[in-house]
Amino acid sequence: MQDQESSGRWDSLGSRDANSRIEAMENIHLEVMRKVEAIGPIPAPAPSPPASGSPPSSELNHILAHLLMLSKRCPFEDVRERCIRLLQSVQDLGVRIPRPLGNGPSRFIPEKEILQVSKVDARTQSIFEDAFAALGRLDNISLVMGFHPQYLESFLRTQHYLLQMDGPLSLHYRHYIGIMAAARHQCSYLVNQHVENFLHFGGDPKWLNGLGEAPQKLQQLGELNKILAHRPWLLTKEHIERLLKAEEHSWSLAELIHAVVLLTHYHSLASFTFGCGIMPEIHCEGGHTFRPPSLSQYCVCDIANGNGHANHHDDPFGNEVSGKGRCVEVLMERMKQLQECRDDEEASQEEMATRFEREKTESMLVVTAEDEECVPPRDISRHFEDPSYGYKDFSRRGEHVPTFRVQDYSWEDHGFSLVNRLYPDVGQMLDEKFQMAYNLTYNTMATHKDVDTSMLRRAIWNYIHCMFGIRYDDYDYGEINQLLDRSFKIYIKTMVCSPEKTTKRMYESFWRQFQHSEKVHVNLLLMEARMQAELLYALRAITRYMT
Numbered sequence: 001m002q003d004q005e006s007s008g009r010w011d012s013l014g015s016r017d018a019n020s021r022i023e024a025m026e027n028i029h030l031e032v033m034r035k036v037e038a039i040g041p042i043p044a045p046a047p048s049p050p051a052s053g054s055p056p057s058s059e060l061n062h063i064l065a066h067l068l069m070l071s072k073r074c075p076f077e078d079v080r081e082r083c084i085r086l087l088q089s090v091q092d093l094g095v096r097i098p099r100p101l102g103n104g105p106s107r108f109i110p111e112k113e114i115l116q117v118s119k120v121d122a123r124t125q126s127i128f129e130d131a132f133a134a135l136g137r138l139d140n141i142s143l144v145m146g147f148h149p150q151y152l153e154s155f156l157r158t159q160h161y162l163l164q165m166d167g168p169l170s171l172h173y174r175h176y177i178g179i180m181a182a183a184r185h186q187c188s189y190l191v192n193q194h195v196e197n198f199l200h201f202g203g204d205p206k207w208l209n210g211l212g213e214a215p216q217k218l219q220q221l222g223e224l225n226k227i228l229a230h231r232p233w234l235l236t237k238e239h240i241e242r243l244l245k246a247e248e249h250s251w252s253l254a255e256l257i258h259a260v261v262l263l264t265h266y267h268s269l270a271s272f273t274f275g276c277g278i279m280p281e282i283h284c285e286g287g288h289t290f291r292p293p294s295l296s297q298y299c300v301c302d303i304a305n306g307n308g309h310a311n312h313h314d315d316p317f318g319n320e321v322s323g324k325g326r327c328v329e330v331l332m333e334r335m336k337q338l339q340e341c342r343d344d345e346e347a348s349q350e351e352m353a354t355r356f357e358r359e360k361t362e363s364m365l366v367v368t369a370e371d372e373e374c375v376p377p378r379d380i381s382r383h384f385e386d387p388s389y390g391y392k393d394f395s396r397r398g399e400h401v402p403t404f405r406v407q408d409y410s411w412e413d414h415g416f417s418l419v420n421r422l423y424p425d426v427g428q429m430l431d432e433k434f435q436m437a438y439n440l441t442y443n444t445m446a447t448h449k450d451v452d453t454s455m456l457r458r459a460i461w462n463y464i465h466c467m468f469g470i471r472y473d474d475y476d477y478g479e480i481n482q483l484l485d486r487s488f489k490i491y492i493k494t495m496v497c498s499p500e501k502t503t504k505r506m507y508e509s510f511w512r513q514f515q516h517s518e519k520v521h522v523n524l525l526l527m528e529a530r531m532q533a534e535l536l537y538a539l540r541a542i543t544r545y546m547t
């Protein structure tokens, strides 16, 4: 049942032999040829000026959009060139070809700053090739994560394992769970991706009408999905018991762990998607158009040059002249001071606990604002019940979030081994991914080099855990207020708790002098910290049920 063919390649990342590369190439060529054959006889040239071309039939649309995607996103150069030539010849026949609609993979980051598939280093190239060979495409998430190839590798390996390798859940269930999780945050980007895969793996289209039409077993997961996404501290062993003891609709423990990992993976990936302003894929709805461009004639060669939709806006970063222009230096100065005082002043245990409680309460009150900008689209909200159950509903009431002490239940000592026992290898992969995100550094701060940024990265990680009530006894939460300013906290809070409300303005307002790659780096920290926090609550509830 599993996709053994591509999994082998992913098992031995780094040691891929030439054969598997050739095999991957051949598969892609075959795929392209199949598409070209499917085009069939090309309609006769339209009498209208060849410049605009006649609109293609709807079956052609799909193939042409796919070719456009391959011509831009395929990491194999000869495949890209081949697709460009194909599109060119189709256009020469007078058929209108699609052009990309957006400005690239992200709404927030100018396309020219995101690594172009044709211009990456050897390592990233090979990661992109693997991803492409496994999925038949390179999605916008991977392209944006490509700023951090080491992390991307770990991320893709884990995701591939969760979705395609041996595991307790059937393939269409896995994608349905992905849809459920992404829909909790109205993340249509991820929902669409998984709808496509769900159908591909033989999922019943009826289930897509809503959770109510899915099997009982999946319906029962709805409650866990909702609580995990918005208030994971409310999870109890009774929730777990209900799932495991539901007679013929019961979940096995192994299935439940698989589901929990998938849910937390996609909740946090929805955070990343909104946090980085990820655009729809080129070949998907909203990613391309067949309409001619309003001004000059669109030329097919632009597809290759990435000029499909030129971005004439200047990058607003780095040009800051206001007082905020020195934010990097101020931040570095604070880090230095904190480092120096750490040794002089030891706060008492009570004082440390108070600082944590204060930060936790304050984090509840950070307002994510700009509500009006996003109304959940109908087709997405039908995938889950109770769409009103979000973060703001209780944060505005000032609900108390109980404190979860890491000494009592930590990922390293408890969560990790529980996952490993019930879903071998995944514990290990998640652990590597968490460590990768936590330890990733280039020792830079905007244009400054050789800076130890561990204090700042730790403050970011711990702030997210703090919002979830998770406390590290040995951490002084006073540092957070020194290092994370208000606009940054608003961004973090929004991206983690109500990602669908993240706006370009929020993204632009924090850390104005930093690079886009550093903002993506922040997103990786936020995403992984969120995933680990949710997992900790779920796994603790499972452990409590078992003992």
Ligand SMILES: CC(C)C[C@H](N)C(=O)O
Pocket: 440, 441, 442, 443, 444, 445, 446, 453, 456, 518, 519, 521, 522
């Ligand atoms: C998120 C950033 C502060 C990371 C920093 N550029 C580093 O390399 O550590």
